[in-house]
Amino acid sequence: MGPSGSEAERRSLLVEEAGLSRWLRDGMCIALGGLATACHAMIAVRHIVRLGLRDLTVVGSAVGGLDVDLLIGAGCVRKVICPYVGAEALASIGPFYRAAAERGEIEVWECDEGQYYAGLQAAGQMLPFMPTRGGVGTSYPDVNSDLKLFPDPLRGETLVAVPAIAPDVALLHAAQADAYGNVQFVGTGYADRLLWRAADRTLVQVEKVVSNEEIRRAPERTALLAHGVLRAPFGAHPFSSPGFYLEDRAHIGELVEAGRALARRGDRGPFERYLDRYVRGPADHVAYLEAVGLRRLLALGEY
Amino acid sequence: MDAPSVKELMATFIARDITDGEEVFVGTNLPVIRAGALLAHLHHGPSMRVMVAHTRTNLHRTPVMEYFELLTDWRGARWAEAYFNDNEIVMYQKSRRDSVFFVGALQIDPFGNSNLIGLGRDPRRLTLRGPGAIATTTNASYVRRFYLFVNEHSPRVFVPRCDFVSTVGWGEGGADARRRLGLPGGGPRYCLTPLAVLDFEETSKRLRLHSVHPGVTVDEVKARTGFELLVPDRVPVTGFPDDDELDILRRRVDPQGLLRR
Numbered sequence: 001m002g003p004s005g006s007e008a009e010r011r012s013l014l015v016e017e018a019g020l021s022r023w024l025r026d027g028m029c030i031a032l033g034g035l036a037t038a039c040h041a042m043i044a045v046r047h048i049v050r051l052g053l054r055d056l057t058v059v060g061s062a063v064g065g066l067d068v069d070l071l072i073g074a075g076c077v078r079k080v081i082c083p084y085v086g087a088e089a090l091a092s093i094g095p096f097y098r099a100a101a102e103r104g105e106i107e108v109w110e111c112d113e114g115q116y117y118a119g120l121q122a123a124g125q126m127l128p129f130m131p132t133r134g135g136v137g138t139s140y141p142d143v144n145s146d147l148k149l150f151p152d153p154l155r156g157e158t159l160v161a162v163p164a165i166a167p168d169v170a171l172l173h174a175a176q177a178d179a180y181g182n183v184q185f186v187g188t189g190y191a192d193r194l195l196w197r198a199a200d201r202t203l204v205q206v207e208k209v210v211s212n213e214e215i216r217r218a219p220e221r222t223a224l225l226a227h228g229v230l231r232a233p234f235g236a237h238p239f240s241s242p243g244f245y246l247e248d249r250a251h252i253g254e255l256v257e258a259g260r261a262l263a264r265r266g267d268r269g270p271f272e273r274y275l276d277r278y279v280r281g282p283a284d285h286v287a288y289l290e291a292v293g294l295r296r297l298l299a300l301g302e303y
Numbered sequence: 304m305d306a307p308s309v310k311e312l313m314a315t316f317i318a319r320d321i322t323d324g325e326e327v328f329v330g331t332n333l334p335v336i337r338a339g340a341l342l343a344h345l346h347h348g349p350s351m352r353v354m355v356a357h358t359r360t361n362l363h364r365t366p367v368m369e370y371f372e373l374l375t376d377w378r379g380a381r382w383a384e385a386y387f388n389d390n391e392i393v394m395y396q397k398s399r400r401d402s403v404f405f406v407g408a409l410q411i412d413p414f415g416n417s418n419l420i421g422l423g424r425d426p427r428r429l430t431l432r433g434p435g436a437i438a439t440t441t442n443a444s445y446v447r448r449f450y451l452f453v454n455e456h457s458p459r460v461f462v463p464r465c466d467f468v469s470t471v472g473w474g475e476g477g478a479d480a481r482r483r484l485g486l487p488g489g490g491p492r493y494c495l496t497p498l499a500v501l502d503f504e505e506t507s508k509r510l511r512l513h514s515v516h517p518g519v520t521v522d523e524v525k526a527r528t529g530f531e532l533l534v535p536d537r538v539p540v541t542g543f544p545d546d547d548e549l550d551i552l553r554r555r556v557d558p559q560g561l562l563r564r
């Protein structure tokens with residue numbers, strides 16, 4: 001109770017979609033959560049393209065998805081930090097990623113998952129680097145000059161020093177949160193907790209915003225504490241969201257084909273049409289979902 | 304029943320090499336490896352740790368698990384007993400010392416070192432950008448043993464020297480090669496290809512022909528390997544599944560017939 005007898009209100013962390021702009025700027029280091037074809041923060045990703053941000057360093061997830069590929073295709077990315085960009089069976093490698101990397105248009109910070117996670121762990125623990133053994137005897141220290149072989153000062157063994165990977169902001173997608181940033185997943189949450197620990201700030205899109213009472217029914221499920229929460233039904237589309245919907249394979253196929261047209265034939269037309277239809281055309285997330293269509297969305301159920 | 308396909312032979316080879324109690328990941332987009340792991344589990348490995356979609360599962364009494372094409376398909380966790388974050392699985396290797404693992408490759412050298420980074424000389428201008436190592440670099444450093452696996456057996460895959468090495472096999476060669484590098488894991492045991500199974504000669508740790516698949520000749524394998532492959536006096540044909548194994552494969556592991564396409 002304050003001296004006047006009035007109690008201060010607890011601060012809501014709910015963010016409006018238009019307010020995302022305040023979280024994002026050119027040249028930032030942005031971490032994108034989820035894994036492979038699941039749970040990428042696609043409202044935020046499309047917002048970045050709409051803003052026309054440039055020179056981003058993108059820390060994709062450990063099995064980075066086509067969320068990263070879309071940003072590369074749209075010209076937002078200068079550097080990619082993650083061991084993979086693609087969609088497994090739907091695209092063994094992201095077409096924009098492959099083309100831009102082979103042409104030298106983006107810098108790829110070469111690493112495997114162990115090194116990638118070590119860098120994030122170092123950031124979360126506010127350490128300059130983390131040692132790994134994975135990478136000893138390989139080309140990684142040759143192809144990534146940030147990875148340094150060094151003798152363990154205690155036992156003399158040769159190890160790899162991985163510098164801290166410290167995103168300015170982590171953009172995640174989860175099942176639910178309350179207005180105070182208590183985030184709960186359905187499923188494992190991949191490595192989203194680690195991205196939260198490593199980043200300066202974390203914004204989480206959620207399928208639904210729930211009451212604090214609902215969160216307190218199972219507080220052990222609260223995985224991380226967000227700095228901002230965005231209400232985002234179908235917000236991972238065209239990727240899957242555990243407990244809510246599967247990936248939209250037809251839509252992902254459209255994006256992949258647009259990427260391949262550019263990579264293989266130098267034809268940017270299909271991707272420009274994709275951007276017009278789904279990214280730059282729709283003014284906001286609801287307009288995007290309308291462009292995708294209700295019938296398509298409701299056909300994505302898990303069971 | 305139809306004669307087993309080469310892919311069914313490879314799955315059977317993998318399954319027979321996995322011991323009950325070991326941990327194995329049921330990968331996605333790799334139907335032969337998935338089938339090998341599940342066949343081991345259903346045939347002789349009821350106490351294996353079978354990992355599906357970041358969960359520990361036990362399918363021993365489950366008649367059929369659907370085929371999930373994608374790593375993150377949460378429906379695969381219906382049989383879950385425990386779940387793990389992706390980063391925990393990669394970072395905490397101590398609890399995985401009884402794990403076996405599979406490594407794909409764009410290139411493999413005579414000592415089983417392999418490359419998923421890409422092809423070319425200048426790492427900033429690769430002529431072919433590979434998929435990347437995913438977690439193979441770290442996992443192959445620690446796991447009990449691993450298997451190399453390629454979908455093409457040709458001189459452009461089996462090369463005298465990889466353009467880049469993303470996963471260490473037997474390094475510069477010799478049985479102590481990995482110990483000298485400080486890598487605690489057991490290293491590669493076999494290399495499976497569409498033509499043959501290769502192993503590693505005990506002293507030099509150079510790749511050696513172990514068995515040829517039905518209809519493949521030793522000379523063909525030698526000609527399609529871009530370095531001198533060690534060849535023993537007698538090379539058997541890769542073993543066939545017995546009736547029990549083939550029944551489990553076709554009825555419970557792969558009813559959709561992916562291994563027969």
